[in-house]
Amino acid sequence: MRPILEFSAVTRAYGPRLALDDVHLALEPGELAFLVGPSGAGKTTLLKLINREIRPTAGEVWVDGIAAHTLKTSRVSELRRHVGVVFQDFKLLPRLTAKENVALALQVGDLRISDEEASERAMDALEAVGLGDRGGAFPQQLSGGQQQRVAVARAVVGQPRLLIADEPTGNLDLETSWQMMDLFADIATFGTAVLIATHNVEIVTRLQRRVMTLVQGRLVRDQPAGRIGRMAWLASS
Ligand SMILES: Nc1ncnc2c1ncn2[C@@H]1O[C@H](COP(=O)(O)OP(=O)(O)OP(=O)(O)O)[C@@H](O)[C@H]1O
Numbered sequence: 001m002r003p004i005l006e007f008s009a010v011t012r013a014y015g016p017r018l019a020l021d022d023v024h025l026a027l028e029p030g031e032l033a034f035l036v037g038p039s040g041a042g043k044t045t046l047l048k049l050i051n052r053e054i055r056p057t058a059g060e061v062w063v064d065g066i067a068a069h070t071l072k073t074s075r076v077s078e079l080r081r082h083v084g085v086v087f088q089d090f091k092l093l094p095r096l097t098a099k100e101n102v103a104l105a106l107q108v109g110d111l112r113i114s115d116e117e118a119s120e121r122a123m124d125a126l127e128a129v130g131l132g133d134r135g136g137a138f139p140q141q142l143s144g145g146q147q148q149r150v151a152v153a154r155a156v157v158g159q160p161r162l163l164i165a166d167e168p169t170g171n172l173d174l175e176t177s178w179q180m181m182d183l184f185a186d187i188a189t190f191g192t193a194v195l196i197a198t199h200n201v202e203i204v205t206r207l208q209r210r211v212m213t214l215v216q217g218r219l220v221r222d223q224p225a226g227r228i229g230r231m232a233w234l235a236s237s
């Protein structure tokens with residue numbers, strides 16, 4: 001099976017500082033992995049390389065067969081069709097309803113999609129995240145957990161091969177965080193690879209999925225699912 005995501009000798013500098021240092025990794029279809037490490041370790045930098053918000057200083061980033069490391073700005077939208085993104089602070093548009101937020105993402109990704117089709121697919125995506133009855137609500141009328149579900153619906157409505165999430169539960173309470181993780185696990189079950197940057201030690205240890213650990217820009221550990229030991233050190237980071 002060809003990996004959905006592949007980093008080969010990836011280095012990213014900000015001035016003299018190396019935010020990522022010679023990172024190699026691969027993620028298979030349907031695989032769910034956590035990306036952990038202390039603050040400043042390079043997690044967000046790694047995720048930004050995947051959707052080509054930034055480019056590596058050296059090395060190669062392959063996303064579903066697309067060379068993100070050399071991709072021209074004019075072709076970034078092609079890559080974004082393969083990658084769904086979820087942020088800590090949801091980033092929903094406040095003047096649009098839940099359904100409109102999701103539908104807009106679809107139409108930005110593909111201008112040929114009609115309003116009617118976008119609307120229908122947005123409702124399907126909202127139903128899949130358990131919000132089929134809240135499509136008409138504006139973000140401020142929804143709880144944090146519900147807003148994050150809308151953001152997940154927005155990220156997956158285009159059926160991306162890869163979903164990346166940067167601290168998706170950072171603003172949620174523990175119970176809501178667990179529900180969010182169940183949702184990510186369901187998404188992976190359908191074949192989408194899922195990569196989640198998080199500080200949530202309890203969730204990471206209990207779920208026993210693959211864990212990649214960054215420290216000062218280096219991938220120092222890559223633990224397979226089912227073999228996740230204590231990570232007490234993370235709690236203080
Ligand atoms: N735009 C930037 N300009 C300069 N330095 C940056 C920039 N973005 C990140 N850095 C630096 O790169 C390193 C990695 O930052 P990054 O945001 O990837 O860490 P992180 O693991 O996501 O941390 P956190 O857990 O706090 O979100 C840090 O030293 C940070 O200061």
Ligand SMILES: [Mg+2]
Pocket residue numbers: 043044045166
């Ligand atoms: Mg970060």
